[in-house]
Amino acid sequence: MRAAICGYSVAANQDHVIRITKALLPIILLLTRVAGQSPAPEEGIPVTDPLVIAKCGPCHAKDDRGNLERISWMRTTPEGWQEALRKTVLDGRLTIAPAEARAVVKSLSGSHGLAPEEAQPVAYYAERRIQEEGIDDDNPLTSCTKCHPAARPLSWRRSPKEWEQFVETHAKEYKFDLNPRTITALSKTTSLHTPEWTGWSARTARPDLSGRWLVTAHLHGGGKYTGELQVERGSAPDEFSTRIKLKSTKNGFEVVRTGQTVIFGGYQWRGRSRGVNPPNSPEDASNEARESLWFSPDLTRAEGRWFWGQYQEFGFNVELRRPSTGATLLAIDSQSLKIGSKSNAIRLIGDNFAAQVSPADLSFGPGVTVRRIVSGNATEIVVEVDVAANATPRKNDVSLHGSVLKGRLAIYDRVDYLKVTPESSLAAFGNANYQRGFGIFEAIGFQRGPDGKAHTADDLDLGPIDATWSMEVFYAVDSSGNDKIGKVSTAGLFTPAADNPGVNYDIWVIATAVKEFSKDARPLVGKGYVVVTVPEYTFNGRRYIRDLDRWIEEGTW
């Protein structure tokens, strides 16, 4: 199941995947080129928190420089410290009260955490995204990705000696062949001391995230939302309460959510919220969600995901920004316009729009002309635009009084193919002990780019296309048995069957375009691959259960 868990296809947001993949690429390439070198000794990072010293010091000896054995030679995310602490407790090596454990994780996430630049490439792990990591068999991290995503080791920073000790212990405990290239590669690319950490750790200011934030969000399967978030200070300087009001750009549906959050290390938001009204369905935007956001080093913007579900299959992609003194464009309701079309109504949604807006204040990029302003207020402007018959297919920026949405409007002349997102994914049968894992899909239209080929990087993303949904089971002669595996709704939600058949099934989730056709007049079709898996299985007399991103033996941690 290695790559089935770790190497599945893309996150819901195409731009997010491209950004993450580009950020990870240097690390992945460097890991494939590193030659063997001996690890060198390195200065530790002292631990000064009295609670951490009290709870960890009995086993992690303190030296005269204030370093705690092993701990001072590693840094990681809040999730990394939480896992390390949990393992220590489950192994019987530590007794600690829950409040103390939380305090220790919070402390170490700050004093021995990651700089924002280090955390961002692996933020998808905390955000529980299905992420394509591209770790092939030549990569030194292959031995890691047999059991979990590469993001897990890449979320840590250690000295070379500490990497060597950790990998050797890990290989012995989990019974895999030790690859010396792994130690060398990790020592070079995820080292303890970095310029980014030196710069970040020198900043001591606590974050004040209280106040008003503007929100843009995309609910996979549910479309775009905009709104505002109010953050109020909590009982501790790094704890806050939240209230967010979101409005769908598609149908005006509103959802209000309230919650709590903790800021780790000065920029890592880890929260929990729920809708003020109870949810009506598994995909309802009011479901209780965990939240993971990454704040930029200047703390003026944030991005991340709020997620829920058996394997966190549902979620909002979220962006926050501070209001400005001028107009802020947050979203437009159309993602694409056809070349030669006229009198297209477009809604611009944002904040602090001027009372009077003229066509000259707006730009929709080359080939698009504002015909007239239909209506306007402080948060919404409706315009009519024409697209020239000789416009070039491309992604245009949209701007209003200096506020720019980059590349948000695709100008196109035809839809060449559909892509179902996610392209490959999991779902899970449930049973008495485990809830079902669903699949939620979108059909995205694309036009071939200048290279003339489909499925290449220059293709034009046209946004969601209206489609009908169906499913096809692999190896099945006909569809008569489909109900025993599951159903796909008209909204693209795959629901596994209520009865667990005890085996995995591979299926296609199929989108058939309502209004887009191929050259031979057949509706365009896109397919997403889904493995509908069992929640637990027995192998060689031992039972395994799915725990988030991996299988674990039942009864172990």
Added chain:
Amino acid sequence: MALAHHGLAVFDRTTPITLIGTVTEFHFTNPHCIIDFDVKAGNGRLQKWQGELTSPLHLKGWTATSLEAGNQVKITGYRAKSGAYYVWITRLVSSNGKEIRTNGDNLIPETP
């Protein structure tokens, strides 16, 4: 990786088949790539087949456009026992020059 979520038991490995057809779509995706291809049956009717390859991670030098609609392919492999138009590919030769061969026990391509 394909073996991890379904084994070879669903395929008839006693009788390899060979098909000649036209690619209609190539899914370059995890957990394993899939080729949709049309085969003209003896009675002239088109059969819509799907062929299973390995993960993109094992297809060195392949991309999402390594096979395209219209490519002619000769595919050898094991058919699904259910009788579905589905084949586990052990050898593929395409009109665009792409070729792949596995040892039949898994999907990992042999190094030429």
